[in-house]
Amino acid sequence: MRWRELWRTRWRHLRKRLAHWMTGKSELERACSGRVYDAKMRLRVFAALEQSAELHPLLEELVGKSERPPPSPASASIDWDEVAERVLARKHDARTPLRPAAREHVACGLREWREWQLACRQVQQWTRTPFDADNAAHGQALERLWSLLLPGVARYGGRRTKAWTMLGFQGSDPATDFRSMGVFALYQLVYFAESRTMVAQRIVREAGGIDTAADTETPYHYPFALVGIHLSEWVARLLLQARCFERHWLGLAHDDILQRLHDVYSDTFTLFHIAWRSAPSRSLMEFPDMFRAFCAQIERHIRAGVLLSAPRPSRPAKEGEASAASPRQKVQAGGG
Template structure:
């Protein structure tokens, strides 16, 4: 009897789904006949440029029955313009009487395929391990030291001094295992492009409040502002957080709102800088008792960012500028 009821429930759910699907298609047919516009036209005309429009276009193409429309989501960026012409022809839309439509569709489709390309580029960096035999890798690491400790000579490639910028041991390469070169790229971008914030965050991290590093040699002030976590390790953790937001699609809201067309690695790195600054503030607000609370605070921070990204008008850092990042509703 239980088996029969289970099967009956599955069959019922299938027919309900089928009914809803047919009803939806019928409704779209009626709306097109009534308005004289297809779904893509209605989306473009009724939504401003950005995530609201692009997310709806992405959904419409993904769930279309037409193979051309489905394949538009994975077209090469160089083929976007021709793809738009093919879509216009398929939908029997006159480009001369609808000039803005092709422009809107092209901008949104570039955002969609650009996001896919960005995920692939970020994944490639994440999978590339730090190689101490690679001079480019070593040069980036040395540059990171010079940006963060410009007045301090590094005694050697293998040195306890790396702990001063928040690595766990004498050789930073061991800390890049989880995020590969992506972690180093992000840390260096932060140090170069938002230097004032990076240096302030590093300074705060060296305060003795919750820090496991011996900082007795440092003469520190403003201990009430001390946060005491390892700067570089936090940067690699926040890289992991930014990566998870990207590959899950959660960052589409933000990137579709800040990138006029194709999102690129720079947009991802700017987002990382924003997340670093916001996590810095969040850690201070949470005032954890010790570094062992890091995972709890990070998880809470992650949930807050996810909630914010559910707003289709949200841009985390619409106009990136050093030390002046804030959430805004466009």
């Protein structure tokens, strides 16, 4: 695989140099050569910015050098025309004329690139932030998860208690399970429970081995929280490594990108539960293979341009059931 990647990299570099020699324009200028800033141009400009080593220092100034994004990213305070001028000063060949709309297209691409980076870096920050029992925001988010999914159920024994296994954690301390994905997994579980409370409560019951309709035990049980943590790892990979969502979400504000990522997580969780219970018979021995196959199938759909939506309950939530919070409330439950 490494030699293939090396060959692709070298071939792409050669192709760029050849195109530059033939047209007298950089890759970014060629990407902006159209008259209309459409979806195709958006992706080409984004790719040109991402792959330009020369522009890397300048682009880093737009998002900050620290891993943690600013608490209130103020895109409006940035003079995008001035930044576009700086970019074109590095990428434009003065011997060739510059299209009048190119500067505007570059400015649009820079704004969208920054919003995308802010969303990606927020996810990276969450995955690298371990659950901290002494952090009040982390503790409140965990308690919120319990109260949403098991309303009216008392939990005895403090924070460390075997009662957490009712939500599908492995032992008495959920912090142990969150080690792989940090507070990102916790925030996604809370988002799912807040935005789809009725669905999440039913899944917890049925995943725990109880048939909601008949109130009897079933063979379809699985650890709810652990599945959620694995799904968080999956959606983070799709965003940060597989880059499955750029063609769908590029151009959105970073808060909207995060909300849509959480919605993909929530819908995938619901669809997985439906698929698991639709089979004639299931055992935990089959679970890993079925889970991997299901996630691979959903990823293929996403790559093909289909973002699936899980069914939602039709009736409004009753009093005591949480309603969906705003995107910022959902995804910024405590920052770590």
